[in-house]
Amino acid sequence: MDYIFPLANTLHALAAVIWVGGMFFAHQVLRPALGANEPPVRLGIWGRVFARFFVWVWLAVIILPITGYAMVYGDFGSFENAGMHVTVMHAIGWVMIALYLYLYVVPYGQYRQAVKAEDWPRAGKILPIIRRIVGTNLVLGLITIVVAVSGRFWG
Ligand code: HEM
Secondary structure (H helix, E strand, O other), X not given: OOOHHHHHHHHHHHHHHHHHHHHHHHHXXXXXXXXXXXXXXXXXXXXXXXXXXXXXXXXXXXXXXXXXXXXXXXXXXXXXXXXXXXXXXXXXXXXXXXXXXXXXXXXXXXXXXXXXXXXXXXXXXXXXXXXXXXHHHHHHHHHHHHHHHHHHHOO
């Protein structure tokens, strides 16, 4: 069973890379690049991008807590033993997951309906809400990664 914690740690890091890296690409690269397109084209592309990316985000939001708790309780024994950086990561992680769940159910649910109905003015109003939440989660994700990888060197 020696492989369990290295495997948990690896899956944990991969899930973080895919989620945070995907948000970085969407927010910082794809969004400005698509800006020049007409709304029906741009909003339709975003609908298809979200449909594919969110499958991976669902995997990440399931894998991160499972592997995180496996490491905390299985490897370290407790949050106290794991260190302050893990407590901080845990708190920010749940804020990120809660924001994603809200994003998926409320604005993304409305966005999907608007795109299906080809109601582009409505889809165009919802997209900035999704962008703000993704932008917030991107910043939180980057902070979490800094905390996670620097934490073992604190104090
Ligand atoms: C949901 C609750 C979470 C728990 C309980 C948790 C727990 C842990 C633990 C115990 C470690 C190992 C720390 C160490 O070896 O010093 C770790 C590492 C890490 N975590 Fe989390 N984590 C959570 C969420 C997140 C989130 C949301 C992200 C980023 C989006 C993240 C990114 C990372 C990264 C990048 C590492 C470093 C891996 C390495 O250096 O080997 N974690 N986490």
